[in-house]
Amino acid sequence: MHQRAGREVTRTYWAAGAAVVLAVLFAVGATVATANGPDGRGDRAALAAPALYSPDAGFARDMAVHHQQAVEMSFIVRDRTQDEPVRGLAYDIANTQANQRGMLLGWLDLWGLPKVVADEPPMSWMQAGEGHGGHAGHGAAKPGALMPGMATKEELERLGAANGRDAEVLYLQLMTDHHKGGVAMAEGCARQCATPAEKALAQGMVEAQQSELKLMEDMLRRRGAAPR
Template sequence: MTGRTPRTYWVAGTAVLLALLFAAAATVAAANGDPGAARPRTAPATPGLHSPDAGFARDMAVHHQQAVEMSFIVRDRTEDEPVRTLAYDIANTQANQRGMMLGWLDLWGLPKVVADEPPMSWMGTSGGHGDHAGHGAAKPGALMPGMATKEELEQLGAASGRDAEVLFLQLMTDHHKGGVAMAAGCAQQCVTPVERALAQGMVDAQRSEITLMTDMLGKRGAAPRG
């Protein structure tokens, strides 16, 4: 790792930490009826079933779950400390964010799964994001853009050493790119201030981690895919 790495981790970690702290405080305040947690006058009292707020919470919870899974897989497939540290940071951060988003759905009285709702369909509800413009389609066998297929997860689980490190960094870079596009959509469309803040924190942190992972791949004689 270069001398830039600790600062890159600090920048990414700080952005996510601030978003998490703000989100946690606002969620508790809203649950307690604190007037300081008031929403914009144009925001509904509770997001609707198919609103960007609810759709983002459902879809990003699923997206995050796979990132946590991949991070745990690579942790056991390499002894490389920088990769293991990155994997731990991603798993810890995204597991916490996932719990927060599922908690919001509970708070809003909305289901965590909606039958027959296409993934990311909420991105076409406003703001000109029809057909998921700007972030492409999911590859065959993947649920959402950036997500790995079952076969890729099996390949990661069978790899070891440098091969596991490279594949993890490539898969997670793709995963982050899909996540950034989705989070940017919520930052633009969601009406719940705390959720918008968390989404923007995801955008900033994951872009920083993409830069870090590109550097880590270069040190291993590899590069991001596509």
Template sequence: MTPPQGRRVSRTYLGAGAAVVLAALFAVGATVAAANGGDGDGGSAASRAPSLYSADAGFARDMAVHHQQAVEMSFIVRDRTKDEAVRGLAYDIANTQANQRGMLLGWLDLWGLPKVVADEPPMSWMGSDDGHDMGGHGMGGHDMGGATTKPGALMPGMATKEELERLGSAEGREAEVLYLQLMTDHHKGGVAMAQGCASQCATPAERKLAEGMVAAQRSELTLMADMLAQRGAAPRG
């Protein structure tokens, strides 16, 4: 017997919430591990800090920017709809990704590395061992597991300035659908980036955080597909 739509979405939402909690727990553990040097042997974190163009540093810089836009979109939709399900999801995403962004920037400080590198194109750490042998071209316009960098966007899944303006002027169901579609694209790009760190980053704590991001955002992708279907819409592409 097929369960009522409301129950099915409710269970999915609970699953997504659990994934968010797990990601937050990964975040706390990752911060402590990084502060202790990552391997618990009492050594100095600075002595094993990643290099400037490493996957660890590149992921931290790029994902901090990627997360910031998710937080921005979530705050926008909060004021454009009264739908509690969308507002609750937006709150969870904003809270989780703001906390993770703070961790990533904190690691860069811990490693003595800058948060912005002028000659580093977005995603240049992807697809290479040291994150800096792609001829300065990065991943712009390339396909990453179905997530692409569209014209006018900085990284895979990110919204353009025009899309953000549309979200900021939409109301009610229109705002809900656009937010869910934009965040679905955003999560697909984020999952691809986090998978890249999970396979390339050398810092165990950062890899663990990236794995937690993949689990949480995949769960939220399922939830958002259900929420779009409830509104007679579907993910883009």
């Protein structure tokens, strides 16, 4: 029974990850095509870097931070349980989000923009593009968390101290919250970002993380628990 559940998790995660893989391939192709241009000389207008406070730049900065915490939580839980489905999911999330984070930071480098802007509040790019409270429907960041969906320092400490089923359930609950916040951010970029490659990557994130949310709900149910 356990092996069958593990195979089901792997198949489900593969389907979820396929959208991200396709988005990454599209993003790379679009970036190369834009850089080269139809005549090989490049299109200066298309290559114009996004503005410092644009949705394109703000999403890249915020999602890079958001992804970093997902990677951190995934490495924590791999040391706190021997459950192969959870460890496999954690590995795949860490690997996928680390790669996506690298792409986002790489774009900032290509655009000549900083990775951190001291006077830029988190999520301000969404508020600027959709009015104040543009992401309010997905909930504000809880006290002690930098952005919606992110875990607090205390929650990360609880995860690091848990073992076995307790660690599995807490990780799945924290990652469910994390994905909901991430989906809201990616939906915002899919609507507001102007860079085609980044919009494609954001839409791929939405589709993959929505699939992962269903997977994690099922994994929680198998453990007699539910999302918070």
